Amino acid sequence: MTETRAQAERARQAYFKLQTMDRTALLHDIADALRSHADAIFAANAKDLAAAKDTLSRPLYKRLILDEPKLRDVIDGIRQIAAMDDPVGRIIETTELDEGLILKKVKTPIGVIAAIFESRPDVVPQIAALALRSGNAVLLKGGREAAHTNFALGKVIQDALSRHDISDAVQLVSSREEVAELLGMDDLISMVVPRGSNEMVRSIQERTKIPVLGHADGVCHVFIDEHADLGKAVRIAIDSKTAAPSACNAVETLLIHRNFPQKDKLLDELKGSGVELHIESDFGKEFLDLILSVRMVENLDEAIEHIRRYGSSHTDSIVTENAANAERFLNEVDSAGVYWNASTHFADGFRYGLGAEVGISTNRTHARGPVGVDGLMIYKYQLIGNGHIAATYKGQNARPFTHRRV
Amino acid sequence: MTETRAQAERARQAYFKLQTMDRTALLHDIADALRSHADAIFAANAKDLAAAKDTLSRPLYKRLILDEPKLRDVIDGIRQIAAMDDPVGRIIETTELDEGLILKKVKTPIGVIAAIFESRPDVVPQIAALALRSGNAVLLKGGREAAHTNFALGKVIQDALSRHDISDAVQLVSSREEVAELLGMDDLISMVVPRGSNEMVRSIQERTKIPVLGHADGVCHVFIDEHADLGKAVRIAIDSKTAAPSACNAVETLLIHRNFPQKDKLLDELKGSGVELHIESDFGKEFLDLILSVRMVENLDEAIEHIRRYGSSHTDSIVTENAANAERFLNEVDSAGVYWNASTHFADGFRYGLGAEVGISTNRTHARGPVGVDGLMIYKYQLIGNGHIAATYKGQNARPFTHRRV
Numbered sequence: 063m064t065e066t067r068a069q070a071e072r073a074r075q076a077y078f079k080l081q082t083m084d085r086t087a088l089l090h091d092i093a094d095a096l097r098s099h100a101d102a103i104f105a106a107n108a109k110d111l112a113a114a115k116d117t118l119s120r121p122l123y124k125r126l127i128l129d130e131p132k133l134r135d136v137i138d139g140i141r142q143i144a145a146m147d148d149p150v151g152r153i154i155e156t157t158e159l160d161e162g163l164i165l166k167k168v169k170t171p172i173g174v175i176a177a178i179f180e181s182r183p184d185v186v187p188q189i190a191a192l193a194l195r196s197g198n199a200v201l202l203k204g205g206r207e208a209a210h211t212n213f214a215l216g217k218v219i220q221d222a223l224s225r226h227d228i229s230d231a232v233q234l235v236s237s238r239e240e241v242a243e244l245l246g247m248d249d250l251i252s253m254v255v256p257r258g259s260n261e262m263v264r265s266i267q268e269r270t271k272i273p274v275l276g277h278a279d280g281v282c283h284v285f286i287d288e289h290a291d292l293g294k295a296v297r298i299a300i301d302s303k304t305a306a307p308s309a310c311n312a313v314e315t316l317l318i319h320r321n322f323p324q325k326d327k328l329l330d331e332l333k334g335s336g337v338e339l340h341i342e343s344d345f346g347k348e349f350l351d352l353i354l355s356v357r358m359v360e361n362l363d364e365a366i367e368h369i370r371r372y373g374s375s376h377t378d379s380i381v382t383e384n385a386a387n388a389e390r391f392l393n394e395v396d397s398a399g400v401y402w403n404a405s406t407h408f409a410d411g412f413r414y415g416l417g418a419e420v421g422i423s424t425n426r427t428h429a430r431g432p433v434g435v436d437g438l439m440i441y442k443y444q445l446i447g448n449g450h451i452a453a454t455y456k457g458q459n460a461r462p463f464t465h466r467r468v
Numbered sequence: 469m470t471e472t473r474a475q476a477e478r479a480r481q482a483y484f485k486l487q488t489m490d491r492t493a494l495l496h497d498i499a500d501a502l503r504s505h506a507d508a509i510f511a512a513n514a515k516d517l518a519a520a521k522d523t524l525s526r527p528l529y530k531r532l533i534l535d536e537p538k539l540r541d542v543i544d545g546i547r548q549i550a551a552m553d554d555p556v557g558r559i560i561e562t563t564e565l566d567e568g569l570i571l572k573k574v575k576t577p578i579g580v581i582a583a584i585f586e587s588r589p590d591v592v593p594q595i596a597a598l599a600l601r602s603g604n605a606v607l608l609k610g611g612r613e614a615a616h617t618n619f620a621l622g623k624v625i626q627d628a629l630s631r632h633d634i635s636d637a638v639q640l641v642s643s644r645e646e647v648a649e650l651l652g653m654d655d656l657i658s659m660v661v662p663r664g665s666n667e668m669v670r671s672i673q674e675r676t677k678i679p680v681l682g683h684a685d686g687v688c689h690v691f692i693d694e695h696a697d698l699g700k701a702v703r704i705a706i707d708s709k710t711a712a713p714s715a716c717n718a719v720e721t722l723l724i725h726r727n728f729p730q731k732d733k734l735l736d737e738l739k740g741s742g743v744e745l746h747i748e749s750d751f752g753k754e755f756l757d758l759i760l761s762v763r764m765v766e767n768l769d770e771a772i773e774h775i776r777r778y779g780s781s782h783t784d785s786i787v788t789e790n791a792a793n794a795e796r797f798l799n800e801v802d803s804a805g806v807y808w809n810a811s812t813h814f815a816d817g818f819r820y821g822l823g824a825e826v827g828i829s830t831n832r833t834h835a836r837g838p839v840g841v842d843g844l845m846i847y848k849y850q851l852i853g854n855g856h857i858a859a860t861y862k863g864q865n866a867r868p869f870t871h872r873r874v
Binding site for chain 2: 078081082151157159163165170172252253267273275291293294297300301305370388392393394396397398401404405407408409414415426427428429431441443444445447449450451452453465
């Protein structure tokens with residue numbers, strides 16, 4: 063057995079054990095440990111940064127930084143997650159099938175999750191916390207560029223977990239060839255969470271039968287309706303692009319109703335904010351930069367049609383004072399996030415109040431949009447009877463079910 | 469463009485249109501149409517049965533029959549589904565992110581679903597009804613053995629739908645080479661539902677990137693605890709096997725606590741019911757027949773361990789009068805169904821009160837166990853602001869979020 067497979071086996075055992083433990087205490091201990099070992103973590107991060115200075119692109123380099131403000135956010139996030147009610151075992155619904163035969167649908171974890179990520183070492187404590195809160199075990203595979211920081215974070219978390227004799231619940235995977243191996247272990251790993259470039263996510267989706275939670279493209283739209291307020295249009299268009307141009311929730315195409323009276327003013331304001339405009343071209347392109355494709359549309363229908371055709375079902379926003387148009391947009395655009403008079407940049411787990419996120423999903427099954435604890439859970443059915451058998455409910459004298467929601 | 473791809477494109481357009489329609493009326497019309505065309509359906513079924521008489525195995529032949537009782541169940545199921553509240557657009561939760569900035573998590577359909585099935589033509593109206601109730605479009609690909617019946621059912625449904633100008637929402641796929649083609653259209657199809665043999669399900673899982681909702685193996689267990697009541701043990705063990713030996717919810721292995729005093733009596737009763745016992749062998753095997761593997765275990769831990777190792781996470785039951793043992797079993801066995809003093813044969817969408825089922829899932833994401841309307845749905849986030857931008861909540865004078873559940 064390879065070391066990676068042995069790790070996955072241990073993670074599976076830890077997953078079972080985790081179900082019988084106080085998971086809230088684990089989270090508080092990890093938050094405390096990260097705080098008290100902050101210096102060691104920063105020192106490790108300094109090593110990675112020094113090595114990366116000349117080799118990494120600016121956005122990746124920025125994501126590699128783990129400084130006091132970022133660590134504080136991470137620790138605050140873990141405390142927030144620790145303060146949540148434990149979701150494991152929560153009853154979703156109860157149905158009486160017959161007298162004395164009760165069916166409960168109950169929240170459960172998914173199992174062993176593998177997270178594969180580049181740069182951003184803050185992913186380690188965030189995903190660890192979300193996984194533990196939801197009762198899952200997790201294998202974390204980071205990039206070489208963050209190796210020292212990831213190792214330091216992993217050690218702090220492992221030490222905290224080992225005080226509860228559950229150190230295998232969160233493991234760093236660091237042997238060679240491990241990504242391909244992780245992706246092949248569909249008997250042990252129940253979900254893969256990639257965090258990184260589109261190419262990386264797509265390549266993972268191609269190579270595994272395990273469900274992948276993530277998004278490849280983030281092609282978001284803002285539609286300025288005929289009845290838009292100019293001030294809101296300007297604020298939202300600029301914020302949606304400039305707040306983080308390389309993030310997946312940045313707007314890539316601005317759709318403007320042909321009858322919107324102040325369209326020239328709007329475009330001038332965008333240019334004034336340093337945004338390069340590509341008029342009537344590059345639809346569906348994710349620029350990851352201060353560039354915006356702009357298209358004039360005849361009406362709301364054409365805007366919706368455009369988004370269906372070119373969008374990636376991530377996040378799309380309408381700016382309008384017309385409630386009927388907004389309502390149609392919110393109902394008929396079927397992206398993970400549909401917004402009315404708000405910046406696409408709100409598509410984020412922290413901003414949604416999830417404490418943290420494992421990522422943003424553009425899948426159409428299991429979980430969509432920013433994914434927190436809830437997206438790491440599934441359910442099982444518990445049926446409690448008193449000797450009930452199916453034959454009673456079959457054939458000529460079949461007893462009817464009550465199917466009463468209780 | 470091939471005909472199958474053209475069908476999928478039309479299904480996608482129908483899916484969009486379906487969102488703006490009264491889906492309850494569609495369901496009632498389909499139920500009425502099935503009733504008034506019953507004779508044509510039975511005649512078509514007679515053709516399939518005549519052709520299959522000498523070629524099909526007995527279980528498949530039985531599943532091919534669509535007679536008055538089966539059609540009545542189908543129509544009753546559709547009426548039950550029509551009577552449900554429309555789930556599309558139902559608000560799951562609402563969070564205030566800040567004053568005037570409201571986030572709603574709203575139920576939505578998944579999109580275009582492809583159902584691939586063998587024999588059992590009753591799948592056509594059942595899956596059509598579940599898909600329409602949940603606002604999805606569906607492509608149905610049945611086996612050659614049921615071609616006449618499927619065609620007759622498809623025509624009745626299409627005629628009903630075309631009266632609402634939405635006939636593309638449910639389509640039979642009948643060109644050649646269509647399964648491989650369906651499985652490759654991950655840009656148009658969002659979920660595949662296979663209904664058939666283990667081999668068929670597994671082969672589909674191997675060949676597509678589209679999420680597959682289904683189960684390959686149904687290896688269910690009944691554990692007779694030391695503190696079991698003999699009467700219940702006998703009833704449940706026999707029913708779990710004999711009610712439908714070839715169904716996926718049939719028990720395959722009986723685990724008996726070594727200290728259960730009446731174990732010989734229990735085994736005698738099973739043999740008396742025509743069940744062949746394989747003592748201490750064939751663990752994890754799905755017999756699909758009146759055969760049962762039997763193992764003596766030392767204690768509850770060994771039973772749980774056995775199920776984790778050999779089970780398929782389908783449905784497992786404990787028979788005991790000891791509440792603490794039952795509680796542990798229900799919590800620590802992490803199958804889709806965990807039962808206490810009830811037959812594994814209850815694992816079924818009708819019995820659970822779902823009206824019908826698209827199948828039983830042993831997946832660990834999206835949906836588990838018998839899957840009805842709920843398993844064909846996902847959600848989107850609607851964010852309603854008034855010109856809100858993300859920059860307000862960033863940096864030195866960052867405004868805090870309220871994150872208040874409303």
